[in-house]
Amino acid sequence: MNTHDEHHGGHHELTFWEKYVFSVDHKVIGLQYLITSFIFLLIGFSLMMLMRWQLAFPGHPIPLIGGLLSSSLAPNGVMTGEFYNQLGAMHGTIMVFLGIVPLAVGAFGNYIMPLQIGAPDMAFPRLNMMSYWLYLPGGLMMLSSFIMPGGPAQSGWTSYAPLAIINPGQTVWLLSMVVIITSSLLGAINFLVTGLNMRAPGLSLDRLPIFVWAQLVTSVLLLLAFPPLEAAAVLQLADRVMGTSFYLPSGLIILGQPLKASGGGQPLLWQHLFWFLAHPEVYVLVLPPMGIVSEIIASGTRKPLHGYKTMVGSMISLGIMSFIVWAHHMFLSGMSPMLGNFFLVTTMIISVPSVAILTCMIFSLKGGSIRFTVPMMFALAFLPLFGIGGLTGLPLGLTTTDIYLHDTYYVIGHFHYVVVTGSIIALFAGTYYWFPKWYGRKMDETLGKIHFWGTVICMNGIFFPMFIQGMAGQNRRYFDPTAAHHNIPTQPLHIVSSVFAWLLFLFQLPFIYNFFKSMWHGEISEENPWQATTLEWACPSPPPHGNFAKTPRVYRGPYEYSLPGHKTDWFPQNEEAKA
Amino acid sequence: MNGNNYGWGLPVAASSYAHDIDFGIILIHVAMVAIFVLWGIFFTYLLLKYRRRDGVPAEREHEHGALKSLAPDIVVMVFEIGLIVFYAIPSWSKIKMNFPQPGEANQVDIIAEQFAWNIHYPGADGKFGRRDPKLVHFSNPIGLDRDDKDAQDDVVLANEIHMPLGKPTLIRLSSKDVIHSFFIPEFRIKQDAMPGMVIPVWVTPTAVGKYELSCAQLCGFAHSFMRADVIVDTPEDFDAWLKSHAPVKQEAPTKAAESW
Numbered sequence: 001m002n003t004h005d006e007h008h009g010g011h012h013e014l015t016f017w018e019k020y021v022f023s024v025d026h027k028v029i030g031l032q033y034l035i036t037s038f039i040f041l042l043i044g045f046s047l048m049m050l051m052r053w054q055l056a057f058p059g060h061p062i063p064l065i066g067g068l069l070s071s072s073l074a075p076n077g078v079m080t081g082e083f084y085n086q087l088g089a090m091h092g093t094i095m096v097f098l099g100i101v102p103l104a105v106g107a108f109g110n111y112i113m114p115l116q117i118g119a120p121d122m123a124f125p126r127l128n129m130m131s132y133w134l135y136l137p138g139g140l141m142m143l144s145s146f147i148m149p150g151g152p153a154q155s156g157w158t159s160y161a162p163l164a165i166i167n168p169g170q171t172v173w174l175l176s177m178v179v180i181i182t183s184s185l186l187g188a189i190n191f192l193v194t195g196l197n198m199r200a201p202g203l204s205l206d207r208l209p210i211f212v213w214a215q216l217v218t219s220v221l222l223l224l225a226f227p228p229l230e231a232a233a234v235l236q237l238a239d240r241v242m243g244t245s246f247y248l249p250s251g252l253i254i255l256g257q258p259l260k261a262s263g264g265g266q267p268l269l270w271q272h273l274f275w276f277l278a279h280p281e282v283y284v285l286v287l288p289p290m291g292i293v294s295e296i297i298a299s300g301t302r303k304p305l306h307g308y309k310t311m312v313g314s315m316i317s318l319g320i321m322s323f324i325v326w327a328h329h330m331f332l333s334g335m336s337p338m339l340g341n342f343f344l345v346t347t348m349i350i351s352v353p354s355v356a357i358l359t360c361m362i363f364s365l366k367g368g369s370i371r372f373t374v375p376m377m378f379a380l381a382f383l384p385l386f387g388i389g390g391l392t393g394l395p396l397g398l399t400t401t402d403i404y405l406h407d408t409y410y411v412i413g414h415f416h417y418v419v420v421t422g423s424i425i426a427l428f429a430g431t432y433y434w435f436p437k438w439y440g441r442k443m444d445e446t447l448g449k450i451h452f453w454g455t456v457i458c459m460n461g462i463f464f465p466m467f468i469q470g471m472a473g474q475n476r477r478y479f480d481p482t483a484a485h486h487n488i489p490t491q492p493l494h495i496v497s498s499v500f501a502w503l504l505f506l507f508q509l510p511f512i513y514n515f516f517k518s519m520w521h522g523e524i525s526e527e528n529p530w531q532a533t534t535l536e537w538a539c540p541s542p543p544p545h546g547n548f549a550k551t552p553r554v555y556r557g558p559y560e561y562s563l564p565g566h567k568t569d570w571f572p573q574n575e576e577a578k579a
Numbered sequence: 580m581n582g583n584n585y586g587w588g589l590p591v592a593a594s595s596y597a598h599d600i601d602f603g604i605i606l607i608h609v610a611m612v613a614i615f616v617l618w619g620i621f622f623t624y625l626l627l628k629y630r631r632r633d634g635v636p637a638e639r640e641h642e643h644g645a646l647k648s649l650a651p652d653i654v655v656m657v658f659e660i661g662l663i664v665f666y667a668i669p670s671w672s673k674i675k676m677n678f679p680q681p682g683e684a685n686q687v688d689i690i691a692e693q694f695a696w697n698i699h700y701p702g703a704d705g706k707f708g709r710r711d712p713k714l715v716h717f718s719n720p721i722g723l724d725r726d727d728k729d730a731q732d733d734v735v736l737a738n739e740i741h742m743p744l745g746k747p748t749l750i751r752l753s754s755k756d757v758i759h760s761f762f763i764p765e766f767r768i769k770q771d772a773m774p775g776m777v778i779p780v781w782v783t784p785t786a787v788g789k790y791e792l793s794c795a796q797l798c799g800f801a802h803s804f805m806r807a808d809v810i811v812d813t814p815e816d817f818d819a820w821l822k823s824h825a826p827v828k829q830e831a832p833t834k835a836a837e838s839w
Binding site for chain 1 (some may be wrong): 584600621631636653654
């Protein structure tokens with residue numbers, strides 16, 4: 001808080017570096033996160049576009065850039081198995097840890113959450129700056145592995161031991177992960193303290209916008225789930241560079257040679273520690289998007305959300321339950337099958353709050369006056385598409401059907417429906433929705449609609465065929481699917497997926513153009529363009545340093561729309577009722 | 580080739596429990612499609628009925644309407660409890676927890692490695708010879724101790740498994756290096772091979788034919804090439820085949836070398 005008093009008292013001119021680079025203002029840091037994570041998403045997506053060539057046309061030289069790749073990665077432009085595995089591991093890592101989480105939490109959480117609670121900034125502005133300045137170097141470090149000897153990690157984003165310990169490239173991955181995790185942990189503490197302690201007067205917990213609730217639950221998940229992975233990563237690092245054997249059993253023989261390690265370790269330990277993080281991580285990926293969708297649905301339907309308390313309760317129970325379902329990723333790992341039954345039951349239980357949240361969202365539409373704006377279209381698309389992601393989790397969560405579907409393309413289809421047509425669609429919705437807040441200008445509607453339809457159609461075109469391939473038994477992480485006979489009938493579907501993936505890239509161009517054009521030349525937006533009720537619209541756009549000229553006072557819940565007798569169909573949280 | 584076993588849906592079902600798994604997969608997908616279609620109709624109806632129209636304000640619902648949001652949850656819960664109690668737990672126990680007695684089953688050890696499946700049959704005496712990691716050599720990929728008397732009639736193969744029709748085969752699955760996963764789509768069986776562990780797997784083939792074993796867990800740069808043929812014969816043919824291969828011949832291990 002000292003930083004604030006300093007700025008308020010002195011009003012000294014900030015230098016360029018203080019204002020845009022090493023800023024302690026949550027809004028600048030939020031936008032830094034926004035731009036950086038969108039760039040990482042694009043990088044992660046580009047890696048996938050390369051992989052999609054190999055999957056569609058295995059053994060054919062990559063067009064255009066194939067000749068530019070080094071001969072160890074792609075001799076004569078034809079991708080090698082190592083290079084494919086490197087791209088796969090880095091795609092997963094970048095998308096999850098450097099793309100979606102920083103976008104959902106670092107960008108949206110940082111910018112919007114303090115505004116929605118009427119706070120002048122985050123509780124610890126310098127810590128906030130440090131989170132970003134660990135995230136960016138951590139991310140660059142991860143990318144730098146592409147130019148290191150041995151290349152980047154090639155053992156999947158899951159980095160299962162012993163493969164990850166004997167494969168090249170993993171050391172930089174582990175070191176970068178430690179840096180990135182530290183960044184997330186600092187952010188999580190900051191969000192919790194801010195959200196709980198810096199609420200404006202009158203903003204009791206039952207008046208918090210759903211988005212703030214989502215950020216709070218997410219922060220608890222990050223805070224409790226990341227330390228075990230950080231510890232696990234350090235142990236794996238020790239196995240690689242210090243000769244320990246936490247994850248290495250005795251008697252391993254690698255390509256005919258006994259492995260020089262003391263042995264006595266247990267590869268399953270890594271899986272338990274990894275999934276103990278990575279399942280809560282799934283909820284880190286979907287809770288903030290659910291919060292975004294809820295905000296947009298409330299203002300886009302002009303009525304209060306259906307079942308506010310049910311939604312909050314469901315989010316909290318999702319958070320708690322997410323810590324005891326992790327081993328449903330490990331039904332076939334060699335873990336006791338008896339234990340599988342326990343995780344089967346908890347997995348089925350966790351579907352209950354998820355269904356409750358989606359039900360509340362759809363009932364919120366009933367009786368509304370739906371405005372089909374671009375953010376609302378993205379938010380509405382979230383409902384059925386996330387629904388497909390959720391439903392297809394059912395046969396994977398059931399032990400018996402998972403025997404067949406585990407580690408097939410069905411799994412890839414399932415989780416991409418959750419995090420791409422779910423999370424990323426919602427993050428696009430949030431971008432269009434809060435853009436006027438960030439820059440005081442609106443994004444172009446026509447370009448937005450082109451982006452919407454192109455994105456939604458292409459995403460389905462990429463991921464839906466994967467359910468059919470999975471049903472036919474196609475294993476994931478195959479660099480050449482045609483090597484197994486049972487994959488041959490569904491090989492044409494790889495071409496379909498790939499073409500849609502490349503088209504999806506083309507449909508992101510209107511978004512990128514729209515974003516930068518609107519930033520400088522967009523139509524000037526009024527202060528509250530969506531006529532919304534929450535506090536972020538009660539300050540100027542973009543908000544000045546310190547956000548609110550006067551700390552707002554909150555008089556009512558977050559979604560007072562269409563209140564009978566009120567002069568407008570929205571009644572802001574901070575507007576005093578006339579007696 | 581075994582090309583007509585595969586298509587755009589589930590492959591041919593060729594084990595005693597394949598239909599148990601197919602039943603669940605089909606039931607769940609029928610339910611999923613039904614839920615999605617009903618839900619989609621309701622969603623479309625809401626979007627059309629409640630689209631913005633001039634002069635029609637949004638209706639605020641009354642607070643006591645919140646309970647009905649739990650109705651879909653109750654349906655989902657009943658369906659899921661039914662699945663757990665009557666389907667998942669019984670069939671999971673049958674496939675993963677109840678194993679045939681070694682005496683009544685055809686026994687085979689499968690030792691996975693980057694990027695091959697080593698198959699070890701005990702031979703006519705029904706006893707596996709001793710294996711020792713210290714003996715692993717290019718020509719002896721599983722480290723079989725040939726001086727052991729139980730090893731005299733053992734059969735060792737690479738990337739080729741034979742199983743008799745209608746009789747359970749009990750497999751002890753292990754790995755020499757990294758995690759692999761044993762997956763035969765036609766049998767609907769999958770199990771990770773975990774280094775440091777020996778994991779039992781059983782299957783009773785129900786149709787003569789040639790099937791495919793592939794590796795379902797990322798195991799390195801040649802993961803996609805790690806496959807084996809699975810050949811199901813009548814018991815008579817199987818016995819004749821096994822006899823023709825005993826005792827161990829030197830060409831078996833070198834086959835593994837040739838594939839790399």
